[in-house]
Amino acid sequence: MSPVTATYILAFIFIACGAFSIVAAIAGWEWFFTNMNVRVLTSRMKRSHARCLYFMLGIAIIGMGGYLFTTV
Secondary structure, three states: OOHHHHHHHHHHHHHHHHHHHHHHHHHOOHHHHOOHHHHHHHOOOOHHHHHHHHHHHHHHHHHHHHHHHHHO
């Protein structure tokens, strides 16, 4: 596999994960926000603040994927 192909795959994974984070924030999935890994970041936050945080994280992750996609 060439480095260019690997970079495109990584960019796609970043974009997909960012989109998943945004959808979870909008939908307010109970199973997502009660997960132990999510609670590491949001244990002291209200649910609305945690949803805003994950929405912003999703935008940032999509931005990183877009950057990877355009710099290849």
